[in-house]
Amino acid sequence: MLTPEQAIVASMVVPLAGALLISLAGRAPNLREAITLVTSVILLGVVLTLLPVVLGGARPQVILFSLLPGLQIDFRVEPLGMLFALIASGLWIVNSLYSIGYMRGNKEAHQTRFFVCFALALAATMGIAFSGNLLTLFIFYELLTLSTYPLVTHHGTEKARDGGLVYLGLLLSTSTLFLLPALVFIWYIAGTTDFTVGGILADKLKPGELAFLLGLCVFGIGKAALMPFHRWLPAAMVAPTPVSALLHAVAVVKAGVFSVVKVIVYTFGIETLALAGASHWLVALAGFTIIAASTVALTADNLKRRLAYSTISQLSYVTMAAALLAPLSLIGAVMHIAAHAVGKITLFFAAGAIYTAAHKTEVSQLDGIGRRMPWTMGAFAIAALSMIGLPPAAGFISKWYMLSGAMDAQHWLAVSVIILSTLLNAGYFLPIVYRAFFVLPPADPHGHPHGEAPLLMVVALTATAAGTVLLFFFPDVPLALARQMINP
Amino acid sequence: MNLAPHLPALQVVIPLIAAPLTVLLRRRSVAFGVALAASWAAFVISILLWMQVAQSGTISYAIGSWPAPWGIEYRVDRLNSFVLVLVSGIAALVLPYSRASIEAEVSPQQHYLFYTMFVLCLTGLLGITITGDAFNIFVFLEVSSLSTYVLIALGRDRRALFAGYQYLLMGSIGATFLVIGIGLLYLMTGTLNLDDMGQRIASVQGTRPILAALAFITVGVSLKLALFPLHQWLPNAYTFAPSAVSAFLAATATKVAVYVLLRFYFTVFGESAVFAKLPMEEMMLLLALAGMFAASTLAIFQTDLKRLFAYSSVAQIGYIILGMSFDSVSGLTASIVHLFNHGVTKGAIFMLLGCVTLGMGGTSLARIHGLGKRMPLTSFGIVVGGLSLMGVPGTAGFISKWYLLLAALEKGQWWLVFAIVLSSLLAAAYVWRFVEVAYFREPRKDTENVAAMPWLMSIPTAILVIAIVYFGLDTSFTIGTATDAAASLIRGRP
Secondary structure: OOOHHHHHHHHHHHHHHHHHHHHHOOOOHHHHHHHHHHHHHHHHHHHHHHHHHHHOOOOOEEEEEEEEOOEEEEEEOOHHHHHHHHHHHHHHHHHHHHHHHHHHHOOOOOHHHHHHHHHHHHHHHHHHHHEOEHHHHHHHHHHHHHHHHHHHOOOOOHHHHHHHHHHHHHHHHHHHHHHHHHHHHHHHHHOOOEOOOOOOOOOOOOHHHHHHHHHHHHHHOHHHOOOOOOOHHHHHHHOOHHHHHHHHHHHHHHHHHHHHHHHHHHHHOHHHHHHHOOOHHHHHHHHHHHHHHHHHHHHOOEHHHHHHHHHHHHHHHHHHHHHHOOHHHHHHHHHHHHHHHHHHHHHHHHHHHHHHHHOOOEHHHOOOHHHHOHHHHHHHHHHHHHHHOOOOOHHHHHHHHHHHHHHHOOOHHHHHHHHHHHHHHHHHHHHHHHHHHHOOOOOOOOOOOOOOOOHHHHHHHHHHHHHHHHHHHOOHHHHHHHHHHHOO | OOOHHHHHHHHHHHHHHHHHHHHHHOOHHHHHHHHHHHHHHHHHHHHHHHHHHHHHOOEEEEHHHOOOOOOOEEEEOHHHHHHHHHHHHHHHHHHHHHHHHHHHHOOHHHHHHHHHHHHHHHHHHHHHHHEOEHHHHHHHHHHHHHHHHHHHHOOOOHHHHHHHHHHHHHHHHHHHHHHHHHHHHHHHHOOOEHHHHHHHHHHHOOOHHHHHHHHHHHHHHHHHHOOOOOOOHHHHHHHHOOHHHHHHHHHHHHHHHHHHHHHHHHHHHOHHHHHHHOOHHHHHHHHHHHHHHHHHHHHHOOOEHHHHHHHHHHHHHHHHHHHHHOOOHHHHHHHHHHHHHHHHHHHHHHHHHHHHHHHHOOOEOOOOOOHHHHOHHHHHHHHHHHHHHHOOOOOHHHHHHHHHHHHHHHOOOHHHHHHHHHHHHHHHHHHHHHHHHHHHOOOOHHHOOOOOOOHHHHHHHHHHHHHHHHHHHOOHHHHHHHHHHHHHHHHOOO
16 A cells, blocks of 8 residues: 555656556557546546545645755645545546547547647646645646646647637746736745745735735636636646646646635635735635636527636635635535536536537527437536536535625625626526527438447446436535634 | 776866867868867756766866865856856867868868867867866967857858958957956956955955956956947847858857856955946946847848847847846846756757758848748748747746846846847747738748758757757746856855
8 A cells, every 4th residue: 555655756757657647558549548548547546545545634745855955845635636536537537528428539640649748738737636745836836737748739720729829828928927927926034935834924924915915926826717817727728628627627727726815715715814904805706707708608609618617616616615715615615626526527528529520509599419428428518517506506605604604704896796797607608508408409411320429438428417416415535624724 | 907086187178179180180070079079068967967966066176186275276156057057068069060061161071170170169169168177268269269250251152251250359458458357356366266356355345446447357258248239249240150050059158158257256356346346237228128129120121130139139248237237136047047948049040040051041131032942941940939039938048037037126126127128029029020021921042952951950949949949838947947056156255
């Protein structure tokens, strides 16, 4: 058995080794795919060995080496990182199944590069999840951006290049312009960048400076897609759908909100922020993002674009809930990271399945498609319920906590944002489900009959849809981790 | 005979003797062997010197046993032992690389001359760095400059001759200014020994000749280090020189000039004088920022990779000068460490560009379409170098930027913080130009037959690319030395 310290190192070494083996096995697709699957299963196993340790209250730590005097590459597993690592590694398995089906079904080129970059991105994600200080987080954050760039521009076309440029440009420039100065400033002020319970900035800055620094951090973490730095997310939808699914429902965007929550809780400290009242503006801005992005989603006809804007809005739920600084809303934020991950990955899976089986990309083309693809659209419907926040789906629980937190804090703006956006969510998801099942398909003489997408894809999306429901009935692990984060 | 005490002299003497030997032996493979042995010996000696200084402090070596203020003193401390390692290390890597590289770029009957000039240039650069004597600096500067003019003019492109000539004019003006400055200092202090000068200058501090000397030396050295707007010679020189020469010069020549500036400012004038009597701080800040932004912007619009990265060098020198303008330990640490990190990065990039020249027949952006497909490893290496220029964590450039930002924050200059990160976005823009052409364009038909890289070229290049990442992760050598050097420069204040 691995010791917790070995498990931390292994969580990064395993996907790296996987990437190496995948690139060596490029000539033999079956072997290559087998390596991907085996690597992802081993990774989940490694991460799972840490779960009981963290739930038991231990915080295993590994310090690799000093990058700068007094500044180490430092990994420490705390509850939030534990949850993020679990989600990312767990969904990687499902996603690998789906990717294999998708890449083969669509006869995509450069499949080896695709799977190598995927494994590298996972290694970077594990680094983010377990980072013990802001410097380590920053390094792996940038690595994640760079390793996912070839995935976004996978098709190598003009359109892919332009999308990739926006993706790389926005993510790199926000992190360089805002997060890096914030990081150096925190080091200069506090003499450390360690993630510490209660934060490291207590009594060190004036309220105005705190608010400024918080702004640098949350805008610097462009992956959280807070407006006005959200444009990279729809731009990155040029990527093949499995990329959108794992990276833009799980790894990349969740790395964003995960970092925001982590910085608020462990760098600034909830009490420090609450005392200074430095996060009110963030609640308002995140609220605005929720409503604005939902409104755009309402008007988008392209299915992936609609999902992208829905993601932007859902990410800001997490940011807003964290910025409320109420214990219940923070639990909601953590829970929502998990709930949105399984829900949104299902939706992207479904979009990819529709594209693979029916070659359809627009919402208006989906009339009656539920009859031909019942599993896919059934899963889509369940995930949509989760997005709206209805039982029996995981989204209900996270929204419930967030709403209770907002009411506890008597933050009526946040309460009304949550209620209004729920209506908007219903407004852009339910019509799709309605079209799929209750509108007759158009009489199309050129239409070719099709059934479900390849089996691997259907299995994957059914599994994540089931996960959405299971997380509703058994939310114990994420909730326990969230509570530990609030009351260590 | 115990050679250890004579290492400082050997550091310069070995390449100096190797130079005439290569001429006498004439045969190019023999000349290559001699030059290679000399450059590797120089590298080993520099490492030994660095270790000796790290252990037991500054070494003073009296040439010909004439004691210090009268004779010429070689003085090795933390700062220049660090620069010696950079210069000789790059030479030790570029020399084997050059054998295959000049095969394609320099006519064969001139090869032995190439090696002669190369070791002479190395002698000059090492001499400037190690000597503790002001006039000696000038002498070695001339040695390195004259050989550099020849090296640049060896390029086959006819414009190389013009580029060499242009550099000769600018370089001579710079050298003249420097020697006038040194003359004025000698006049006022009666000594040529740098340390001695630094002590005696107190009594004449602030007089007009001293200020004039400061101005002359600043302008003269700034010409050599290509401080914006005195950089005009650099893009042509780097573009048309043979690739091996560009790599060597880009990594070392301007860096040694920066060292000279540091030495004069902090050891001779004492920074209080430099920064108190004249608005030097503001002036350097302004020129540094102008360089960082103007040169980076120019780089974006270049159509040739060598030229693009040459302008990038001008911009990166801006970072080094910016660090100096802060007049603080972190600022100087940033300067000194960036001097090293940028030397490694640019050396690697220009060596990679030499591989591109060999493989694709040129470095113009129009020619290298689809480089990522034609030469995947070389192309990837350039991307790594580019990331270091942008200052992405995990590369050497990040370390320099960290200290630069820290220095700006210590001064409470938030606008400078944002100026620094903004300029690294400009770096991202010109690196993107390369990425776009290399990875998103279909390769041209006439670049189908890429020559295999000779291992003499690929191995040294690979070592330097790995060094970019290594010095971005393990900073004990670079930051450790740079912090000590910076602290000792600042402590030297009168």
